[in-house]
Amino acid sequence: MAPPILTLDGIVLTFGGTPLLDGAELSASAGDRIALVGRNGSGKSTLLKIAAGLVEPQDGTVFRQPSATIRYLPQAPDMDGFSNVRAYVEAGLGPADDAYRATYLLEHLGLTGEEKPETLSGGEARRAALARVMAPEPDILLLDEPTNHLDLSVIEWLEEELVRSSSALVVISHDRRFLERVSRSTVWLDRGHTRRLEKGFAHFEEWRDTVLEEEEREQHKLGRQIVREEHWLRYGVTARRKRNMRRLGELQAMRQRFRGHQGAEGVAKMAASDAADSGKLVIEAKSISKSFGDLTVVKDFSTRIQRGDRIGLVGPNGAGKTTLLKMLTGELEPDAGTVRLGVNLEIATLDQKRTAVDPEETLAHFLTDGRGETLVVNGEERHVVAYMKDFLFKPDSARTPVRELSGGERARLILARVLSRPANLLVLDEPTNDLDMETLELLQELVAGFPGTVLLVSHDRDFLDRTATSVIVPDGDGRWIEYAGGYSDMLAQRGVGKLEDRKAAKAAESSPKVAATQPKASAKKLSFKQKFALESLPGRMEAVSTSISALENQLADPSFYDKNPASFAKTIAALEKERQTLASMEEEWLELEMLREELEG
Structure with a gap:
């Protein structure tokens, strides 16, 4: 087993009261892919800053291999003093690093490098920061919420890039599918202590519940x-x-x-305040269009949204999701076409910028709008402290200024305020940003079970799959198409599976005339070899999956390494090989299955 590049041992940090970190540990070696998970405010970002050398612990030891390069992605990158994005990215390179790597990353992240830092959107700033930390190909990448503000195509590209990367990885993220894709082990920070599971995030929740x-x-x-x-x-x-x-x-x-003994942290009690039912028809849009100068954002779009529908809007940043959302809710007039809103609509909105919040305002004042110590939720008058407890805020934090909250705690606070308003139409623009897994699960349950109507903008594929009854996606030149089901259902209906296929489909959409002239495949049926592979692959994949499970069970034994380090290293190598074999088989089966469906019409 490779020696650790980075080791944190017995880390203690207190900001008054209960220690934030109380003996926390973290170790990363070459090839590690670690998901760092825990509740909002549990100290994940602080632990990552300690690993990066930005925060000093009050006790414990920090070891970094002297020759190792470590790069840290903060949630809020600082670009002050740089003339443009390229200068900011290249400043992260070392003397021996390849300058072309910066150009490659900027291109794939959709940046030219000439952008001015002061004009960047949140998504552009995040992409620039990613290019800066990834360009040197460091020994360890420490990534704090790398997918925030990124659109789906960039998230999927980032997944592929990190899987191929030789850098060890420690990542904090709320995106389940992203963590499942990139992680091989999981470190759980809970009540100041850490526990480690030598399996990826896909196995975390079952293990956590058992613990x-x-x-x-x-x-x-x-x-x-x-x-x-x-x-x-x-x-x-x-x-x-x-x-x-x-x-x-x-x-x-x-x-x-x-x-x-500090018991497990409580579970938020999340419920939307009920309003009277809206009419059966909530929104009807007929041939609406919107342009800004020469840019057509929405062109001739029609939809009919009824009570109980949960509509997801998906697309790259700048495609016009928020513009379309504002037209559908009547906040923005279309240039052409009509939008008709149903009767008895009570709208509660969570905007992408999380509403302007005064950082000096207290939590209680923010929730009550300064109207004393109580608020009305579902027709019942409740004390603000009792309502705060439902969202996992401690009673003594009622007088705490908003500026002292973590990003996740602030997201939870704003969500508490939105859900306290009576509504039969929820408009949620990127609601999953900064939420911890437990709160995200509760929000999923709330949206999926909401008796009214939901309009949802999100880049979270798992969240869309669990909540949306249909999704609306851009199709180029301002055209938008609605598909039944969630994100995965949309991909299936478009006949697009893997990332490479999606790129090909996007290219074909951009030049439909060329695509229309392509001749059809000359093959009328699968060859004998292809048919045999299609029939035999499921059984072979199942056998490899069984082998992977057996190897993972061996590695889950905490005493395995101490008993036989050489065997432990061989088992890790065997596990990686089996995973690669399974991934190759799955890709081959998917390609053959899509070919079979195409040939059978």
Whole structure:
């Protein structure tokens, strides 16, 4: 097994009160792909900053290999002092680094390099920061929410680039599918401590639930043991004084351990405030169009949205999703066509910029709009502190200024305010940004079960698949098309599977006349070899999957490395080889299946 490039051991950091980090650990070696997960405010970003050398811990040790290069992607990159994006990106290169790498990354991230830092949007700034940290091809990449503000095509490209990269990776992200794709191990930061699972994020939630259940059983056993010891002290036969004092000391230690135990963090209670039902027809748009100068954003688009529909708007940044959303809700007049809104509409909006929030405003003042200590939710008057608890804010944080919140906590606060307003139409523009996994799960349940109507703009593929009843996507030249189902359903209906196929489809869309003149495939049916491969591949894939599971189970044994380091390294190599074999088989099967469907018409 390769020696660690980076090691954090026994890290302690306190900002008054309960320690944020209390003995946290993190270790990364060459080839590691680590997902760092935990609740909003649990200290994930702080731990990453400590790893990058930007924050000093109060206790613990930090080791970085002297020759190793480490690059850190912050949530808010600082570009002050740079004339353009290219200068900012190239400043991250070392003397021996390839300058062409910066050009390659800028092109694939949709930037020319001539953009001025002060004019960049949030998505453009994030892409520039990604180019800067990836250009040197460092030994370790530390990425804090790399997918925020990125459109789907860039997220998918970034996945492929990171999978191919030789850099070790530690990443914080709310995007489930992204984490499942790029991670091979998971570090869970919980109540100041870290636990490590030598499996990717896809296995995290099952493991986390098992750990919490075992912790609850141990705490229950400790409580029963305390009861038994107290009974012995009161009613047991008097033994030697020395023995009694020993047991009394043990009892005091058990009591202290029992009282000091911090239970698992609570679960947010998220519910939208109900309004009276809207009419059956919520929105009807007929042949609407919108242009800004020579740029046509929406052209001749029609749709009919009914009560209970959950519509996802998908597309690259700048395609016009927010413009189309504003036209559908009546906030923006179309240049041509008509939009008719249904009756009894009560709209609650979460905008992309998260509403302007005064950083000096307290949490309680923000939630109540300064109207005292109470607010009305679902027709019931509630104290603001009780409502804050539903969203996992502690009672003593009611007077805390908004500026002291983490990005995820601020997102949760604004969501609490939006959901307190009575609504039968939810308009959510990028609602998943900065939310932790548990809060994201609850938001998914809320949107999927909302009795009214939802209009949703998101780049989160998993969220769209779990919530949307249909998605609207751009088709070039201002045209938009609506597909039934979620994001994956849309891809299937467009006949597009892999990233390479999507690029080919996009190229074909941009030149339809050329595509129309292409001759049809001359083959009328699959060859014998192709047919045999199509029939045999599922069984072979299942066998490889079984082998992968067996290898992962071996690596899950915490004592495996200590017992036999050489065997541990061989097992990791075998696992990687099997994963690559499975990925190759899946790609081959998908290509053959798509070919079969095409030939059969």
